[in-house]
Amino acid sequence: MAELGHDVVGIDVDQHKVDELQAGRPPFFEPGFGEVLGRAVESGRLRFTTDMSEACDATVHFVAVGTPQTKGSYSADLTYVDAAVDGLLPFLSTGDLVVGKSTVPVGTAARLAELVEGAGSGATLAWNPEFLREGFAVQDTLSPDRFVYGVPSGDAGEAATAVLDEVYATALATGMPRLVTDYATAELVKVSANAFLATKISFINAMAEVAEATGADVTQLADAIGHDARIGRKFLNAGLGFGGGCLPKDIRAFRARGDELGLTDTLSFLGEVDAINLRRRERVVTLTRELLGDLAGRRVGVLGLAFKPNSDDVRDSPALDVVKKLLEAGAEVTAFDPEANGTAKRSFPELTTADNAEDAVRGADAVLVLTEWTEFRELDPERVGVLVAGKKVVDGRNCLDVGAWRAAGFEVRGLGRP
Structure with a gap:
């Protein structure tokens, strides 16, 4: 927002995070974000604080807090959304706009709108879901x-629309599509989009299971059906499956909300989408066991810990889950990720990490590629062959040039590939 020319104050309850941001230091890795943050703070258009009263100077208030999965349940935890809105209420004025960005169960916006209206501030609530992809968040913010x-x-509603049009004037001027809906539709747009993407990923991973049973190649299958314009090739990469802080918890929360609405059968398919996704993690462990036999005492070099490349996010990371399963089976694991070593260690302190890919695979009986970072895709198999103890690779993302690795003497296993 500051990059677009607005004057912005970011408010958070975490003093350390606020201090880091005010110093221009990102609290997480996201390509291009550090540069944008630095420019914005230096320009004076962006500052950070823990004092909610600083919201008095603003007319548009974005609520962008997390909605994690509730412990012991599939439903979304709205504690932080409710706390943010409650904390904001005393500082709202007539004409202000409260804008929800968080992913919430349908019906949340209507409830919060009553709360805002009941406070007598004269403010209005809108819901404006975000569609940022980790690894592309700067691009998706400036040009969604x-x-x-x-x-x-x-x-x-007309007044709220006019305010949001002013906020997003730069992008709208380029002809960016804009849809004005009711609260419920806006809430459903985000969760239904995530549910569709998760379903598409799990579909191709189900086809990978069929391919493994029949000797077919799921990558060629994806290429073939992806040429159909009705289907498309995006999100048809079979492999270890999805993770992160959005898709897994969002489809579970959507299913839980369906139960509350009496739509258990309608959204029951999301349970199988989730189950297919989780089976891929166990399948990678099985493939490793097929290569090595008993995993106890065997050395495994793992390349990748983040749930996707260009991110340091290990929330519900399939790669980190596989590492845990390998350790439970008695394997000795050394892992490396270009950005996620630190975040992985914070959530899993007993993890052994290396400073680079070569150190991670040195002396390994098998190498597992679990996040498709470019540097892993471009590894020289001849060089890796000199470093490892055993020439065995599990390509958990179907991202390697299998022919080149096999030519270098490696036994290669992939998901859904012969």
């Missing part, structure tokens, strides 16, 4: 593929 405004009916 669409805007969705969930607003109330009547004059209040």
Whole structure:
């Protein structure tokens, strides 16, 4: 927002995070974000604080806190959303707009709108879901593929739409699509988009299971069906499956909300989408065991810990889950990720990490590629062959040039490939 020319104050309860941001230091890895943050802070258009009263100077208030999975349940934990709105209420003025960005169960916006209206501040609530992809967040913020405004009916909705149009004027001027809906539709746009993407990924991973049973090649299958314009090739890469802080918890929360709405059968398919995804993790361990036999005492070099490349996010990371399963089976694991070593160690302190890919695979009986970072895709198999104790590779993301690795003497296993 500051990059677009707005004056912005970021408010958080974490003093350390606020201090780091105010110093221009990102608290997480995201390509290009450090540069944008530095420019914004230096320009004076962006500052950070823990003092909610600083919101008094703003007219648009974005609520962008997390909605994690509730412990012991599939439902979304709305504690932080509710706390943010409650904390904001005393500082709202007539004409202010509270804008929800968090991914929430359908019905949340209507409830919060009543809360905002009941406070008598004269402010209005809108719901404006975000569609940022980790690894592309800066690009997706400055130039998203669409805007969705969930607003109330009547004059209040028209006024809210006008304010959001002003906020996003730069992107809208390029012809960016804009959809104005009611609250419920805006909330459903985000969760249904994530549910569809998760379903597409799990579909191709189900086909990988069929391919393994029949000797087919799932990558060629994906290429073939991806040429159908109705299907498309994106999100048809079979492998270890999805993870991160969005898709897994969002499809579970969507299913839980369906149960609450009496739509258990309607969204029951999401349970199988989740199950297929989780089976891929166990399958990688099985493939490793097929290569090495008993895993106890065997040395495994793991390349990749983040749930996807260009991120340091290890929330519900399939790669980190595989590492844990290998350790439980008695394997000796050394892992490396270009950005996620630190975040992985914070959530899994007993993990052994290396400073680079070569050190991770040195002396390994098998190498597992679990995150498709470019540097792993471009590894020289001849060089790796000199370092390892055993020429065995599990390509958990189907991202390697299998022919080149086999030519270098490696036995290679992939998911859904002969």
